[in-house]
Amino acid sequence: MRCTLILAAAFFVTALALPARAVEKSKVEKIDFVRVIKPLLESSCVKCHGADRFHGDLRLDTKELAFASFGDLGRLIVPGKPLKSTLYTTSVLPDDDPLAMPLRDRDKLTKEQTEQLRLWIEQGAEWPEGVTLKRIDKVFFSIAASVFQRSCLKCHSMAKADGGVRLDNRMDAFKGGTKGPTIKPFDPAASTVFTSLSSPSVHDKNPPRLLTDEDIAFIKEWIRQGAVWPDDQKFIGTDSPAAEKPGQK
Numbered sequence: 001m002r003c004t005l006i007l008a009a010a011f012f013v014t015a016l017a018l019p020a021r022a023v024e025k026s027k028v029e030k031i032d033f034v035r036v037i038k039p040l041l042e043s044s045c046v047k048c049h050g051a052d053r054f055h056g057d058l059r060l061d062t063k064e065l066a067f068a069s070f071g072d073l074g075r076l077i078v079p080g081k082p083l084k085s086t087l088y089t090t091s092v093l094p095d096d097d098p099l100a101m102p103l104r105d106r107d108k109l110t111k112e113q114t115e116q117l118r119l120w121i122e123q124g125a126e127w128p129e130g131v132t133l134k135r136i137d138k139v140f141f142s143i144a145a146s147v148f149q150r151s152c153l154k155c156h157s158m159a160k161a162d163g164g165v166r167l168d169n170r171m172d173a174f175k176g177g178t179k180g181p182t183i184k185p186f187d188p189a190a191s192t193v194f195t196s197l198s199s200p201s202v203h204d205k206n207p208p209r210l211l212t213d214e215d216i217a218f219i220k221e222w223i224r225q226g227a228v229w230p231d232d233q234k235f236i237g238t239d240s241p242a243a244e245k246p247g248q249k
């Protein structure tokens, strides 16, 4: 009797779980080239693989050139096959590999960013006609960290986590609050860390001091490029690069 019950229960649980998993799989979002992939490549790759400089003979600035590019390791983009596309495989090489891309960049791509590259290629590497890429300045984590340290940590760290928000460490900073994700990579409009600075009600009583329009623009652009917060800098502290000034390269 007990055995039958357990079996019945197991069957019931399985029956419930199966469709749920199927739904989850089909829910994988279609990656939007213009919103996600373009700013990522423009900020991390185009300065070395664009019109001015094209190391290894690879160019990423137009669709035609990107799809025709071929290096020692193979083709840059093979639609549907991320593991055969060096655009993806070189960006997931270990940091100490001499071909790990972006080369000599102190902020390597994050897992979220390389996942977007992988999914985009897997979904067919759609690149709308006529969309070209230009080099844009990367907003390094050190810049975001220095804004947080200067203007936010007073109220958003361990000692005082106003609104339940902490920005002094990576894990808490990315955790969502009741009003949605604090930091949603690639999507400033959905990240309260940005929207709270432009919506009047949140910081009315005690606006963050020393925060300039330029700082807000940096935070927005940092999120748009993918909100890189390196794994080895989990905390914003005295020995982090947070002491550097915004704008430093």
Ligand code: HEC
Binding pocket: 041, 044, 045, 046, 047, 048, 049, 055, 056, 058, 070, 071, 072, 073, 074, 076, 086, 087, 088, 090, 091, 099, 101, 102, 103, 104, 105, 109
């Ligand atoms: C600071 C300059 C620099 C940046 C930034 C950079 N690259 Fe490179 N890349 C190079 C150089 C230099 C080479 C040639 C290396 C060689 O041939 O030894 C190269 C080669 C490559 C190759 C060719 C590998 C092969 O031999 O087939 C790929 C693919 C590549 N880069 C992708 C990227 C991607 C994707 C990004 C951005 C995530 C990126 N690169 C950012 C400098 C850079």
Ligand code: HEC
Binding pocket: 147, 148, 151, 152, 153, 154, 155, 156, 162, 163, 165, 177, 179, 182, 192, 193, 194, 196, 197, 201, 202, 203, 206, 207, 208, 209, 211
């Ligand atoms: C003087 C204290 C203070 C400073 C400095 C401060 N905040 Fe806040 N922040 C608050 C308080 C209080 C709340 C909670 C407001 C509420 O619950 O209505 C809050 C809420 C938030 C939220 C939650 C969003 C929401 O809609 O509730 C975010 C995100 C946030 N702050 C980001 C920041 C950022 C980014 C900075 C620095 C640029 C910053 N804060 C600086 C006091 C501060």
